[in-house]
Amino acid sequence: MPSDEDLGPQLSGRLTRLFKQAQRQLDQLHAELLDPLGITGHELGVLLFLDAREPESQQQVAGRLGVDRTTMVALIDGLEEKGLVVRRPDPADRRRNVVELTSEGRTTLADAIKASDRAERQLLSELDDAEAAQLRSLLRRIAAGG
Amino acid sequence: MPSDEDLGPQLSGRLTRLFKQAQRQLDQLHAELLDPLGITGHELGVLLFLDAREPESQQQVAGRLGVDRTTMVALIDGLEEKGLVVRRPDPADRRRNVVELTSEGRTTLADAIKASDRAERQLLSELDDAEAAQLRSLLRRIAAGG
């Protein structure tokens, strides 16, 4: 990403560009800090969701996270190969796979949350605590409105 | 995008997710509001840059905007077909194409800026003016730090 000074104020001040830059930095930080744990930011999202809501069927997970169910297959495949989740046929409806965190999955998730916290702190390193809280609060209200 | 109440606080409060939601809403608003003008958000970015910096060669535009020069070819193709920009061989170095806004391009850009302003106001409709300014200021400082 090139420096913004030369783009003109109309472009460099657009919210689209500001969000994109923040998102790109945060993705980069997550990639770096999650790499030692062997998972991606997307996979962290699935683990966080399972931790809050398990047990859920694959399709419920996909629906809640806003990804296609066909995409979820490969995502769960990857997490299962790493030993972080298991698929279990639902006894009540044998078409369904219930997806659960393994013990190793919980350990990895705990480490991944710490890594993500570090990534966020690094992104916000120019802000003091009150400003960081203010940013979160404003973003939450925007998200709630959509 | 599903509502966030059911995802658990660890996931729905992550900055990655908050940014992604804001970005998705803003992309959607831009798509709707720019549609009558026949351009995309990406194309608006090119027009804004040319307005601030023209004349520039294709490769300079691509470099500044952080897109590949091969991608820029199709982008400029589209804008030229719409009559918003023209390619002109640089007399000083005939390998280069200088890209310039046409008169129609300037008119469309002015309308597109208004549409983008509306999109941003709609995204921030829950915030008062001071809060919107605060958000921009915080995002600018984050972008500057990266």
Next chain:
DNA sequence: TATTGTTATACTCTATAACTATA
């Protein structure tokens, strides 16, 4: 007949390599 998980296919976006014309 409808639904879950799966696979195969297609489509989009972008990046890489190769070609041309100029330098």
Next chain:
DNA sequence: TATAGTTATAGAGTATAACAATA
């Protein structure tokens, strides 16, 4: 030889369609 623009090709990511098992 190196560079700007272009084209062709290939790769990731994601969506659509079709299939098997189950309801």
